[in-house]
Amino acid sequence: MNSRKLVYIFLPLVTIFLLIVIISWRIDNNKPSKVLANAGLTLPSGFEASAIAENLGRARHLTITPQNDIYVHLESLKNGKGIIVLHENNGKATIKTSFANFGGTGIAIKNGYLYASNDKAVYRFKLNEQNEVINPDAPETVVSGLLSRRAHEAKALCLDNKGNLYVNIGAYSNICSEFDRDRKGCPILDSAGGIWQFKADKLNQHYADGIKYAGGLRNVVGLSWNDQSNQLFVMQHGRDALHDLFPKLYTQHQSAELPAECMFALKKGDNAGWPYVYYDWIQNKNMLGPEYGGDGVKTADPQYINPAAAYPGHYAPNDLLFYTGTQFPEKYKNGAFIAFHGSWNRAPEPQAGYCIVFQPFKNGMPDGKWEVFANGFAGGPEKTSPNAAEHRPCGLAQGPDGSLYVADDQRGTIYKITYKN
């Protein structure tokens, strides 16, 4: 009786002790993240990755100078600064300086200036011959008064070779239904849901000075000028909630996979069709949206352009980079890398994305099937969700030696990916 009682008392205690030992051992072993091979990423054979900086903040987009200075734009200020400058030497990055009293997403270098945006404006900083910012406290205002209404407000940007600046003005809505209850036509498209073009070297432009370059684009965070086809390429974040809004037309599985996240090759005046149409990557068809009479079978009016390439639903493409280096094998030359931030709107199905995809190109247009290039940012299948992910790829840049750099806005890690044969 007594010994039995003792067992009842001690068995739980021993179990607790053993559990504590196991948990503490695991915590200890999880600590040094740098021990992970390739910084936890899986890559094609011959490639290596390392985390060259960590805990920078919400690192969104980044750009790198020929002198190996890395300008990282933070979504919100850290220690009062929105842009961090790293200098990289032999695979190690140290913080050189930080500046800018605004957070944001867009950042790019062109013709001796560093351009950077917040949600309402685009600024620029003059660079010296070493591509260092000359006057960090006095940016010039290129454009101000950009529309920013709580949703899709990041002003991603890029520049062409003819002195133009392209800025995303995201639609402040999922599918415009709250503004278009009578289905007469989405009224916000004259001032949002597209790419606006401004002059890159003209100061103090206002929103109204811009030209709507292309419309019907719900939200674009990844955009880039393609020098081969001399064309603007954008990655659209597709609509959400097909099943939630139309449970009779779309299953939960269809709603997780659809619509496609689309890559568009734009010409001036193009209309990509949001909110009236969406692209179905399984049927390879541009479809009429259910809000406007679609049923999952009816196709879209051909006035709306088709995507140049399409990817699974809700992956959230947050950056687009055309690879022009010589370090990576030949097949990567002039192809596109896409940073997929990762989904939230696939629930109750598992979330997906959280990876870098490579899209082969030929003569300046997508050619052939895309493939996952770098994966493992989230830290495992059980962590593949916006809350649990350890890292989320958000920005891409090419270094002077042809290495690929990735910015993570979950923990502020900067990855460097190199090819070693």
Place this chain on the structure above:
Amino acid sequence: MSLLKYPILIFFFILGLNITLQAQTKPKVNGKSGQIGLKSSIARGKVVYTNICLACHMADGNGVPTMNPPLIKTSYVLGDKTALIKIVLNGFSEDVEINGQKFSNNMAPHSDLTDVQIADVLTYVRKSFGNNASAIKPSEVKKFRPVKKI
């Protein structure tokens, strides 16, 4: 490895164990019909949650950073019932700040749900994900329905 480095861990582990033990013994003490009513309301509420709310607020109630607010340990859920019921009935399109994080996705109105469904789902949310606030009755939802014009 040092055990002394994790006194908090040990504390919470034992605390968790105690709560589990208590939770196991409780129903035996209060096995009343009210408890059964509450249990079935929570069970029905979970079905509504899974069909309507989960896609944005997630299965664990944690929401999505910067977009859809969490339903855990927030006064929006645990506080004033009136405000909570009105959010479900009328939708929500204001910026929300919880624990220093901002959330900005709009929520659609769900006035198409019945009073019982709304009471069930809110009771489920107020009693799940580590929350423990009082149940909501269908009559409390009904009060905030607009009066129909004849």
